[in-house]
Structure formats: C-alpha cells, structure tokens
Amino acid sequence: MTQTEGRTALVELSGVSKNYGNVRALEGVSLEVHAGEITCVLGDNGAGKSTLIKIIAGLHQHDGGTLSLDGEETRLASPREALDRGIATVYQDLAVVPLMPVWRNFFLGSEPRKGVAPFKRMDVEHMRRTTHAELLRMGIDLRDVDQPIGTLSGGERQCVAIARAVYFGAKVLVLDEPTAALGVKQSGVVLKYVAAARDQGLGVVLITHNPHHAYLVGDRFVLLKRGTMVGNHEREDITLDELTRQMAGGNELDDLRHELQRPS
C-alpha cells in the first residue's frame, strides 16, 4: 500500500487463512489497521468475518499467512494475550454479562485492587466512580451504575463495552457488528462513539454488513466473500455506490435486477 509507506500498522494481516477441520473458513485475507483510522470489514453472513475477528482477538490461531503487531510477526495464544498487547474486542452478543451491575461489567477481567494478600479486595468505590465518569465522558449519563447492565438498551451496552476498551488503554478496538441489532438512532449513537474512539488515536476494526454504516466512518474497506478477500480499498478509491454494489453481490446483483425487472 503506497499511501502508508513509512508507517507501521498496529495490526497487519497478510494472506491469512484458517481451516476448521476440512472446512476452509478463511483464505488469503490481508488487512491493516492504523492508529486513528477505521478499517471496515464487510461481508455477508458466512463470509468469514467472525473467523477473522477471532484471529485478531486471540480466540483462534491462524493456519497460514502472517499476523503482525507493530511490525512484529506474532501469534496470539489467548484473548488475554491479545488484551495485554492492546487489542480489545467488543462482540455483538457477548460484550457483557447481563445480570451483573454496570460497574462490575465495566471492570470485568481487569479489576483494580487494594490491600495486601490475602486480603486483596476490589476498590469498589473507585470502580463505581470511574464507571460513572467514563460513561459520562462518552455521553452516557447513567442513573445508577448498580443496575444490571441487561436493563440498558442494546446501543448503550455496546457503548459501555467501547468505553471500557478505551479506558483500559486499548490501541486497537475490534467491533463485531456493533450496529447489527440496533435501530437507526441507536446505530448513529454507536457510530459516534466509534468515531470518538478513532479521534482518541485508536485503530478500529469495524465488522459490519451494512455498507452505509461502514462508509460513514471507514478509512479503508476489506470485502470478504465465502472466506476469501474480494476487495481491499482505500476510502478515496471507492464510492458508497460501488461499495454497496460490491457488498450486495456486485455483478450478481445486476443479473438479479435484470431477472426481476418488470416487463415494460
């Protein structure tokens, strides 16, 4: 990529493939994520988006190709390792534990503690205060951080998860279909936080099957289809119409339109 010469990508995938037994889930996919930029991964159901996300998040290891963080080739053994290397992943349906209070969810897995062993305990006051303050900073004014997070709306839950990742100093934010289950207004709210995270200098991977959402915020677009990469575009190289067309099936869509045309 000529445009990014001299800059090292936070995350760079090159020709990555992944097999589940004899099923080829992903083949020859490349993408790069830079600080302060949003890389969108687009694809229909079953295109391999989830597999890709799991490789970046450390849930699965890739079988072929290379994964580099800050220019250093590596292999992520676990989600914990990915987190430690600054990659935070927010999943569409498993971002939070619904029955737990907001503040417990916010700090889950990275609880601040005080006191000496064996009496080390969570710094609950600090956790409550920080949760409230951090969410307020993202524009979510919570009445009560003690309420189960399941009582928040889908958009708010996504935002809590994003705010959490930002607070814990993530360098790369991976978002799995953050707007998939949301209404128009809620989607807008979430995209605003995605943009806010980008403006704070994070590299963002936005997985979506909505080209309109992607084009609103994206800097580069990777298109997946049946496990292979069918497109990798910079923003200036592609229009929303072209992106939508490719996403919707490209030439297949033209054929479909032709077939469905009313006889005039």
Added chain:
Amino acid sequence: MNATQVTEADERLLHTSALRKLMGRPELGSVVGAIAVFVFFAFFADSFLRASSLSTVLYAASTIGIMAVPVALLMIGGEFDLSAGVMVTSSALVSSMFSYQMTANVWVGVGVSLLVTLAIGAFNGFMLTRTKLPSFIITLGTFLMLTGLNLGFTKLIDGTVSTKSIADMEGFPSAHDVFAATITVGGVGFKVTILWWLALVAVASWILLRTRAGNWIFAVGGNKDAARAVGVPVTRTKIGLYMGVGLGAWISGQHLLFSYDVVQSGEGVGNELIYIIAAVIGGCLITGGYGSAVGSAVGAFIFGMTSKGIVFAEWNPDWFKFFLGAMLLLATLLNAWVRKRAEATK
C-alpha cells in the same frame, strides 16, 4: 454506604428508594419465607420458641449450611455438584481409615482428608472444563463412583459398612473440640458447626461482593463467553469453585466423624439435593450468574426450622419432604416474581 456516594453524582438516584434496593437483593424471597416458616411453627409448635429449640434448629441448619455455601457459589458460577453429599462421607472415611491404618494421630488423617476432598473437587472441575460436558453428567459420575468407593473401601478394610472407633487415638479430643464441640451460652449448648457455618457465610460473602474472584464467579455463571472474551480465567474459576465444595465437604465430613467416632459408609446420598435446594431457596438462579451466600444460609435455616419444627409440633416427620418441596416451589416463584418486579421498575 454507596447510596450517599452515588447520590452526589446524580440527584435522580434519590428516587431509587431503599425498598427498591432491597427488592433487588437475591435473598429477599428467602427472608420472607424464613419469617413465614418461623411464625408458622412459633404458632403451631409450643416448644419452638425455647432457646434449646433454637440451638437444635441452628445445628440442623449449620450441617446443611456449611455445604450450601460453597454449593451456592458453584451455582452462581453456573454449575452443579451432585457428588457433594457423598463427598462429605468420603472425607470422614478418609480421615478415619487413614488415621487408624497408618498412624497414631488423627490429625494426620484430617490433613490427608483435606487433600483428598480438594483433589476430588479439582477432578470435577478439571473434567468439566476439559470435556465441556454438562456438570450434571460429570458430577453424577463422580457421585456414583464415590458412593461405590465409600462402601467398597470400608468393607475391604474394616469388613463391615462402618469404620472402627478412633475415640482412643491421639489427637481425638482436640479434633473433637475443633469440629464437634458444644459451646454453652446461657445454659444452652450450641454446636461449634454453627460458628463454622457463619464464618463460611462471611468469607463467601466477602469473596462474592468485594474480591476479583467474586466478580469472576458472577461472570462465568452469567455469561461464560463474554467473561472469557474480556480475559477472565474461566477454567481456573470453575476449578476453584469445585475445590471450594471440596473444602466444605472436608469440614462437614470431619464434623460427621468427630461428633461420634465411627462413620457409616452409606451416608450422604441425597444430601447433595438438599444443599442445592437451600441455595435455590436462598435466591440462586438455577442457570447461574445470580445469588448470594447469605441467601444459602437463609435457605439452610428454613431447612433447619422445617425439619425440627415438625418434630417440635409432634407431627409425623414423614411430612418433612412435602414441606421442603412446597417451600422450594414457593421460594422459586417468589424469587422470580421479585426479580421481575425489581428489574421492570428500574
């Protein structure tokens, strides 16, 4: 405590009344139930309100409660342990037989027994996390194996279904003091198991509400995959919870042994369900992610009041199981209703 703190942050919280807070507690349903049972027996059983009766009820509650605490934690963590009942017997058998066969001092057997119960717990947890089978199957297997081992080993070594008396062995008096002493307060004798029980409730509550491990327990029970995704060590947490059940079984087993001096190897079958019932009455969700240690204690107290209250009322104790079953249904319905209300009005 937190009310004042958050109130400063947001004035709207003033509308969240103390009642609403109370409604959100998992143990509320069980407390209401406990009061109802208490009033019921106070009315129908003349001797129920005596201090000596209270001691008897608390003792019965404590023998169940000691196990109900770790079982409740395990349920909050999203799993069952059907081997918990017979593990108590295994624990007593190991101390008794190891001491008798190998050494002269019972404390050695007590120590070995702790290692064995922790190992059984770790085995349960390891099998569960490795095979990803439901805990119902894994611990049903352990339950059957332990039941067989308890009887088999005892017959093999002692020739009968009970162990030999260890009452004249070194260390028996001190071990008896620790696990089965009676403490007299105001002329009424209280069993030391009540202290063990209360201590376990306190420690478990602290772990659940104030430590990182507690956060992990709620998380692995509430949404295991989300917990794993944010870096919670799910496997370690689950194995730890099963080892907690092992610890409880060790305390209960030592009490079983040292309150007499022999152990019947067939005991304990069926108790695992009573522990689960106590935890569920106390507000633990059967699907995990919600509940409390205090609730399990209230559940055990309801069990103690019902089992002894029927005796004090001079009714046929055969009715006890019916009461327990009815209580379980009522408590579960009440808990579900309370939780729905609490969440809807937020």
